[in-house]
Amino acid sequence: MINIKESEKLNTLNHSCAHLLAQAVKHLYPQAKFWVGPVIEDGFYYDIDLGDKVIKDEDLNKIEKEMKKIAKDGKRIVRHELSKKEALEMFKDDEYKLDLISRMDENEQVISCYTQGDFTDLCRGPHVESVKLLKHFKLLKFSGAYWKNDAKNKMLQRIYGVCFENEEDLQKYLEELEDRKQRDHRKIGKDQELFMSHELVGSGMPLWLPNGAFIRKQLENYIYEKEQKMGYKHVYTPCIGTTNLYKTSGHWDHYKENMFPVMKVDDEEFVLRPMNCPHHMLIFKNKLHSYRELPIRIGEFATDFRYEASGAVKGLERVRCMCQNDAHLFVTPEQIGKEFENVVNLILDVYKDFGITNYKFRLSLRDPKDKEKYFDDDKMWDVAESKLREVLNNLKVDYFEAIGEAAFYGPKLDVEVKPAIGPEITLSTCQLDFLLPRKFDLSYIDKNGEKEIPVVLHRAIFGTFDRFTAFLIEETKGIFPLWVTPVQVNIIPVNNTYHLEYANDIYNLLKEKNIRVELDDRNEKLSYKIRESQTRKIPYTIILGDKEKESKNISYRIFGKTETITLNTDEFIDKIIKSIINKDIEYK
RNA sequence: GCCGAAGUAGCUCAAUAGAUAGAGCAACUGAAUCGUAAUCAGUAGGUUGUGGGUUUGAUUCCUACCUUCGGCACCA
Numbered sequence: 001m002i003n004i005k006e007s008e009k010l011n012t013l014n015h016s017c018a019h020l021l022a023q024a025v026k027h028l029y030p031q032a033k034f035w036v037g038p039v040i041e042d043g044f045y046y047d048i049d050l051g052d053k054v055i056k057d058e059d060l061n062k063i064e065k066e067m068k069k070i071a072k073d074g075k076r077i078v079r080h081e082l083s084k085k086e087a088l089e090m091f092k093d094d095e096y097k098l099d100l101i102s103r104m105d106e107n108e109q110v111i112s113c114y115t116q117g118d119f120t121d122l123c124r125g126p127h128v129e130s131v132k133l134l135k136h137f138k139l140l141k142f143s144g145a146y147w148k149n150d151a152k153n154k155m156l157q158r159i160y161g162v163c164f165e166n167e168e169d170l171q172k173y174l175e176e177l178e179d180r181k182q183r184d185h186r187k188i189g190k191d192q193e194l195f196m197s198h199e200l201v202g203s204g205m206p207l208w209l210p211n212g213a214f215i216r217k218q219l220e221n222y223i224y225e226k227e228q229k230m231g232y233k234h235v236y237t238p239c240i241g242t243t244n245l246y247k248t249s250g251h252w253d254h255y256k257e258n259m260f261p262v263m264k265v266d267d268e269e270f271v272l273r274p275m276n277c278p279h280h281m282l283i284f285k286n287k288l289h290s291y292r293e294l295p296i297r298i299g300e301f302a303t304d305f306r307y308e309a310s311g312a313v314k315g316l317e318r319v320r321c322m323c324q325n326d327a328h329l330f331v332t333p334e335q336i337g338k339e340f341e342n343v344v345n346l347i348l349d350v351y352k353d354f355g356i357t358n359y360k361f362r363l364s365l366r367d368p369k370d371k372e373k374y375f376d377d378d379k380m381w382d383v384a385e386s387k388l389r390e391v392l393n394n395l396k397v398d399y400f401e402a403i404g405e406a407a408f409y410g411p412k413l414d415v416e417v418k419p420a421i422g423p424e425i426t427l428s429t430c431q432l433d434f435l436l437p438r439k440f441d442l443s444y445i446d447k448n449g450e451k452e453i454p455v456v457l458h459r460a461i462f463g464t465f466d467r468f469t470a471f472l473i474e475e476t477k478g479i480f481p482l483w484v485t486p487v488q489v490n491i492i493p494v495n496n497t498y499h500l501e502y503a504n505d506i507y508n509l510l511k512e513k514n515i516r517v518e519l520d521d522r523n524e525k526l527s528y529k530i531r532e533s534q535t536r537k538i539p540y541t542i543i544l545g546d547k548e549k550e551s552k553n554i555s556y557r558i559f560g561k562t563e564t565i566t567l568n569t570d571e572f573i574d575k576i577i578k579s580i581i582n583k584d585i586e587y588k
Numbered sequence: 589g590c591c592g593a594a595g596u597a598g599c600u601c602a603a604u605a606g607a608u609a610g611a612g613c614a615a616c617u618g619a620a621u622c623g624u625a626a627u628c629a630g631u632a633g634g635u636u637g638u639g640g641g642u643u644u645g646a647u648u649c650c651u652a653c654c655u656u657c658g659g660c661a662c663c664a
Contacts, residue, residue: 045659057593143659144591151661155591158659186657190599199637199655255664275664309589309662310655318663407664426663458664494623523621531625545623557624564624 010165011039016077016127017067017137017163018044023119024066025159029053034121035096035147035156042173043162047145049096055142055157063159064139074132075117079125087111087122097122136170137163140177180420185473186315192478192537194469195316204313204320206466214486215472216465220301223325223350223461230342232299232327237279239303243269249278249439254373254408260307272305277458280328281440284454289444291332294454295339299327301465316470317419325462330442330454336432340391340413343430343459347415348397350428350461355585356475359427361397362414363388364405373408375435384432385411409435412458420474427471431458479537479559482587483580489517489556490538492529494545496521502549506542506569513573515580534559539587540576558587 018037021044025032029050037046082090084101090113091097100122101111114123116131128134138161145158164170181187189195194212201207208216224234243262246252255274263270273279280298289296303323312318331339351359365385366374374381388411392399399413406412412431416424433456436442443451462468472480482488491507493499503519510517518538520529526543533541542556543564555566567575579588 054592141658142592145660146590149661151590155660157591160659197655203655249664251664258663277664304664306663311589311591311660312662313656409664421658423659431664492624495621497621525620525622525627527622527624528626529624534625541624543624547623555624562624 012126012128013134013165014039014044014163015123015125016131017134017161018046019077019114019116019119019121019123019127020067020070020131020134020137021046021063021139021159021161022048022121023070023116024063025050026119027066027070028059028062033094033096036100037121043140043160045145045158045160047147047156047158049147049154049156055159060139060142060159064137067134067137067139070117071131071134073117074130076130077114077116077127079112079114079127081110081112084109084111087113090120091122134163136165136167137161138170138174183474183477184315184420185317185470188473188478189315194473202320203310204308204318206316206319206321211486212469215480215484216469218484219462219465219468219472222353224301226346226350227297227299227327230297230346231295232297234299234301235280235283237276237283237300237302239273239305240270241273241278243271245278246271246274249281249436250375250409251275251278258307260305273302274304274306276300276302276304276324276326277328277436277456278440280326281436281442281456284328284330284442285440289330289454291444291446291452294444295329295331295335297327297329300324302326314422316466316473317422317425319464319466322464322466324464325460325468327459329457329459330437330444331457332444332446332452333455336387336455336457337391339457340388340430340432341395343457343461344391344395344397344413347428347430347461351415353583354472354475354481356417356471358417358475360416361392361399362405362416362426363392363399363401364407364412364414365401365403366406366411367404370404374406375409377434380434381411384434388413388432407431407433407458409433417471419471425467425471427463427468428461429459429463432456433458481583481585482539482576483583485516485537485539487516487518487536487538488576488580489515489540489542490533490536491517491519491542491544492526492533493519493521494526494543496523498546499544499549503544506544506554509569510573513577515573515576530557542572560587 018039022034022037025048031051031053033049035047035049037044084104087101088098091101104111111122112124113120114125114127140160140162142157142159144155147153147156162170162173164173189212192211193209194215195206195208197206227234243252251274259274260272280300283298284296301323303321305321308318308320313320329339366381368378392413405414410431410433412429414426415428417427418424437453437456442454444454446452489510491503493503500521503521507517507519520533522529530541537559539559540556542554544554548555548566552569553566554569554572555564556572557564575588
């Protein structure tokens with residue numbers, strides 16, 4: 001664990017390294033103008049306007065070399081302070097710095113700069129005393145990045161790097177990067193034949209291979225059973241709807257750009273559905289409901305289509321055809337708290353079953369200033385947001401608040417996780433919605449015989465099966481829990497002539513107990529088959545030879561371990577079945 | 589969508605300063621029957637992502653598109 005003091009030290013180092021990067025860039029490309037160079041979770045970056053120059057792979061090496069050279073010269077890093085007026089004068093030819101200075105707080109009359117040799121940059125600091133202390137750094141990647149994070153602005157060039165106190169830490173970090181590549185779900189998905197894609201099918205349209213499909217089916221069965229126990233009613237609805245359906249819901253205005261284009265048939269217009277809320281609203285509306293029936297929980301494993309930007313598509317994580325673990329809960333205003341709590345508890349429960357511990361709860365709120373995106377009803381938002389906050393506080397779960405992350409119709413709780421490569425993604429979500437019930441004119445009859453508008457909770461525990469599978473692959477490194485994995489036991493007879501019959505007996509015995517077992521009866525060496533059994537990450541490999549045949553036992557080894565355990569067959573079966581029922585995370 | 593990179597056998601990769609491509613693994617055939625991570629030999633496998641152009645000749649150069657990768661933006 002890194003303590004706060006050490007992490008501050010590391011931040012200072014990285015921030016100073018960002019300045020070193022800028023100085024080196026300025027040496028090599030004098031036309032360079034600099035925007036900002038902040039420290040991020042992994043290292044730092046700097047956003048730079050290089051005019052017509054475009055950074056290439058080989059430039060990164062050149063810049064890094066120049067950085068080393070400057071660092072070796074060992075200039076001191078000196079802080080000095082200017083008045084706002086002086087600063088405006090000093091940077092009068094630099095529109096980026098002028099922009100920064102002009103946006104500074106009115107009260108902030110003193111502006112600090114840091115100078116190292118021939119390079120001065122506007123900065124609050126702190127910095128290390130000398131560039132000499134910057135030794136163990138590496139530039140990692142570069143890309144375009146919109147000025148002020150706004151796609152309407154011009155694109156600057158961003159260079160990423162990391163800096164550490166010693167070489168060992170740097171090497172450790174680089175190894176970790178390599179490690180992350182190894183557990184990337186796209187790599188494991190290929191290696192273990194979980195899913196594939198084909199350009200003829202289209203970008204973001206994965207094909208689930210038998211192994212991947214098996215895992216997904218396990219997830220479906222698992223959550224279906226849980227939802228049924230909690231009183232959910234599951235439905236099937238079409239993957240296509242009229243555009244009027246989405247105009248009614250309001251999704252059309254917000255998301256038509258990200259839907260597959262309209263299909264015209266006779267006089268009607270259809271789209272592939274991007275979400276299932278409207279269908280479920282209409283199912284609720286199918287008959288008159290009493291307050292006694294509420295909450296009504298409509299669930300569906302629903303395939304949706306979204307035309308995700310080409311640059312956003314990624315493995316199973318961000319796709320254009322996905323299957324949501326969706327449900328809409330129709331509740332009275334008094335039931336919001338309890339139902340929301342049930343959903344949070346279900347999420348916690350599921351994550352525990354899968355051994356997922358690295359996640360963060362995010363309370364996603366509206367940006368009150370953004371009247372365009374968010375439905376304009378301050379009172380509704382205040383009620384909704386404080387309701388969610390209240391439940392989270394009562395449950396005593398850790399969460400953070402994020403302004404501007406809400407859906408257009410309401411605030412939500414999102415569960416954020418970090419994939420092997422790339423930025424954080426949302427796995428589970430639970431959204432509070434006062435709006436759609438109004439748009440669809442939903443109602444129930446309350447105690448007094450009056451019509452009331454229900455409140456809707458949208459929720460997806462796995463999010464989409466696609467994305468959850470992607471995350472599960474990366475969390476487990478492809479070593480799936482016993483109850484999930486497609487093949488649980490692999491039987492290898494030492495010798496096909498003498499041991500195959502006994503191996504077959506054991507195979508049939510396990511098969512009868514619904515254990516997912518394979519028998520490897522190829523004419524190959526034992527060590528060859530064991531190797532393959534290990535690379536396929538099969539949890540248990542049973543080896544049967546003379547010893548086992550005579551004693552009527554089995555010998556097995558557990559994935560990832562080398563020792564051999566000999567056991568009575570019934571004991572082995574009991575053990576495995578128990579482990580499956582318990583949903584053990586590790587193989588024992 | 590934007591900035592940048594890449595696409596060669598099922599997989600991982602090599603090669604060519606422009607003269608139609610090789611290896612390992614996998615597959616197939618045969619031999620070996622071998623007790624805990626790769627037995628040996630042989631066979632087959634490619635319109636070098638797709639279309640267009642330059643050229644006597646293009647996998648290599650140009651161009652458009654498709655797909656993938658690293659970021660940015662987006663994410664109901």
